Amino acid sequence: MNEPNHARRFGAIWLVATVIATPLVILLLAPILPPGKSTEQAAGQATDNTVLLGMATPVLLLVVIYLIYSTIYFRQARGAVLEGPAIRGDARLQTTWIVITSLLVLSLASYGTVRLLSDNGAGSGSGPSPLTVPKGPKLPVQVIGQQWAFTYRYPTYGGVEVPHLVLPEGETIELHVTSIDVIHSFWARQLAVKADANPQIDNIAFVKATHLGTFEVRCAELCGIWHGEMFDHGRVVTMPEFETWIHQAQATYAPATKLLPPYSTTYLPKPSRRAE
Template sequence: MRRHPVLQMFVIGAVASVVITALALVIDWFPPAASTAADDIDTLYDVVILCSIPIFVLVMTIAIYSVVKFRARPGHEGDGAPLHGNTALEVLWVSIPFVIVAALAAYGLVVLADIEAKKPDAVPIEVTAQQFTWTFRYPQAGGAMSTELVLPRGRQAELRIRTRDVIHSFWVPAMRMKQDAVPGLTTHLRITATRPGSYALVCAELCGVGHTTMRQQVRVVEPERFQAWLRTLRRGHAVAARNSVTSQLLGEKPRSAAPNG
């Protein structure tokens, strides 16, 4: 008994969808999660995979099957039989993707709102991007500067991001957080780190010939160590300020002293 083409396409598409979806979910696309937002973003990514791969595979299965099965045979130059569209099928074909996209958008907005929610005890940190480095200013350390971003574990940090030249993009892959630094604007990014350790900070926007070298470290420490580090940074900043005043009075070139570790 000959199988109906629709049944053949359905079987092929279903098998391919299961295999490809399983492979996509097994692969570790991201580094180990290091922020509270990472788990929510990873779950959202998995949901998008579950929704998008079956649709993609179904469309490609129909397209490839139709090209192979109904291709013009050698010597056959006639037109195919005239067909009229199926209105009910077309409405269904448009409605299903619309519902899926709307549901994903709503889910994404929920995740985004949770990520952007500000906590009252957030640590303010001012981030400045320039070709080809990042600098960080800590208001809680008297405005001291550092070339290392240090975050306390379990406490939200509010990053206020600016740029001195072109567009850059602040990205910490392990924390799944990325925000552009736009000339003339101050953008905001809120991160709550969860795992002590060092993580890569990279610029994700092509910003010039040295773009690939714009890489630094984010260090996550326990809250007690973070407070101790702030005190050390504050003392170094105070020493640098005194040196600057003294040098100005003596007519010497100011010296700077701001610890990074």
């Protein structure tokens, strides 16, 4: 019986599929990959997702094509009870596999680390003292999570607290995320920002918007029955528009600002639980 050289044939199919599919996947999906390009952090993450997708595609193809190939060619003939060859392993293949997967994994982790550090935390909550901080001036904005809304304080504008987030374009924003009750997670999808709001913790994330427009704000950590209702829209506006808006807000909310506790990185939560 003339068996074809399965190893060579499978290898060729996989190689052709990879060479065709990987660039195709990258070209087609890269422009629509979340979280878009509206901030520096978003663009960084989109690139990151593209790279990961480019690395995942050959692996996906390898296993899926192998599954299909082996179901077609390595099957028991109908009604037959034949035994397969008693192959118990292949030291060379095993070593190759270990080396390749290790290299793949180490390069993934190194790439992820470089991205994380060069993008200053890549928009994710980096704790009270982030490892890397963007250069230049930064506009601090405090995000306060509470059941069930986010509010925002601008410490450099008299600590005014507003219910909707407005950010200036082209400015590095230093978000200080905290909570006054349970754990929330501040998620602005188009900004590519996600940072948990923990009581008594000042969780810092950086973002720099490069496009004007609106973005969604959601809570991404279960915080009680109206968790899904913590939904709002924020705006990215030009710097002059922002100045106008913040001065208006300062005037509008002046009576409320007087009653607020002074700005602080964290606020003491209520000590007891179900007591009112």
